[in-house]
Amino acid sequence: MNTQWDDLKIFLAVARRQSLSAAGRALKIDPATVGRRVARLEEGYGAPLFAKSPTGYALTDAGQRLMAHAVHAEQAVEDAAEEMAGKSGGLSGQIRIGAPDGSANYLLPQVCDAIGRDNPELEVQIVALPRVFNLSRREADMVVAVSRPTAGRLTVQKITDYKLHLAGSEEYLRQHPPITSLEDIKSHRMIGYIQDMIFVKELDYLAEAGVEHVNLASNSVSVQINWVRQGCGLGIVHDFAIPAVGGLVKVLPDKISLTRSFYLVRHADDRRLDRLNRFAAELSEGVRREVARLESLT
Numbered sequence: 001m002n003t004q005w006d007d008l009k010i011f012l013a014v015a016r017r018q019s020l021s022a023a024g025r026a027l028k029i030d031p032a033t034v035g036r037r038v039a040r041l042e043e044g045y046g047a048p049l050f051a052k053s054p055t056g057y058a059l060t061d062a063g064q065r066l067m068a069h070a071v072h073a074e075q076a077v078e079d080a081a082e083e084m085a086g087k088s089g090g091l092s093g094q095i096r097i098g099a100p101d102g103s104a105n106y107l108l109p110q111v112c113d114a115i116g117r118d119n120p121e122l123e124v125q126i127v128a129l130p131r132v133f134n135l136s137r138r139e140a141d142m143v144v145a146v147s148r149p150t151a152g153r154l155t156v157q158k159i160t161d162y163k164l165h166l167a168g169s170e171e172y173l174r175q176h177p178p179i180t181s182l183e184d185i186k187s188h189r190m191i192g193y194i195q196d197m198i199f200v201k202e203l204d205y206l207a208e209a210g211v212e213h214v215n216l217a218s219n220s221v222s223v224q225i226n227w228v229r230q231g232c233g234l235g236i237v238h239d240f241a242i243p244a245v246g247g248l249v250k251v252l253p254d255k256i257s258l259t260r261s262f263y264l265v266r267h268a269d270d271r272r273l274d275r276l277n278r279f280a281a282e283l284s285e286g287v288r289r290e291v292a293r294l295e296s297l298t
Helices: 003-018 020-027 031-045 061-085 103-104 110-118 170-174 182-187 221-227 237-244 268-272 274-295
Strands: 050-053 058-059 093-099 120-129 142-145 154-169 190-192 233-240 249-251 257-267
Touching: 003 020, 003 031, 003 058, 003 061, 020 031, 031 093, 031 110, 031 120, 058 061, 061 268, 093 103, 093 110, 093 274, 103 110, 103 221, 103 237, 103 257, 110 120, 110 190, 110 274, 154 170, 154 221, 154 237, 154 268, 170 249, 221 237, 233 237, 237 268, 237 274, 257 268, 257 274, 268 274
Parallel strands: 093 120, 093 142, 190 233
Antiparallel strands: 050 058, 142 257, 154 233, 154 249, 154 257
16 A cells, blocks of 8 residues: 555544544544545555544554554654754754643743743643653653653653652641641641552652551642642642742651652654754753752742
């Protein structure tokens, strides 16, 4: 079958978004057209590429095999565009970053805004999801992660360490007896992650702090921080988020202090793309500077 690049673009959009309508929105074409083009591809290959499931369109074995070739074709097109545009100008095009919502809410917006101001032709997308991203399916061009992946054709570089502390709102702490020991914490309402939705062990903050029971739980850092801000209880908070939230006070900082790391994860094949290399370097440096700046304010 003589597959056209336009057909592969549609196939990739459906594979990454698992939906005809979402793929259509991304490509700015009608979902019915997306469905017809996928059906044409499947007819040409003589095999189904997707299986419809309750969660959307999942790749079949044949679809998984085509995915690898489609990604290589996409990289070839990007290589050609980059080569023709030259490497000395500003960054342009679309770059999508996947990140857990702590960094996505309190770090990446200002870092990416600064990069975008210097590169007006660049479109940056931040996808905040409380789970691990699949770079093989190209759900994102790169990922800011809180753990170092151990499998897959990936390149991983450490960006920086960051601190977290137990914290409460000024109002909450005024309304409750002073907390002077770890034992005192047991009488307070605790805020944290839903235990069975912690997708990497590095996020199990309260267990490391010796807290066994959570009264208010969410898989979202932003929800947890909002609970803390509203005086609902105590929770582990990123130091870099405290200045943005306001009104939070660290609790027993000399006894409960956690250190975690951010890693920048990319697909190994992307090392050849100067555009992504340049963006990754600027992003990493920007995150390092912003973490240091915000932590110095707490």
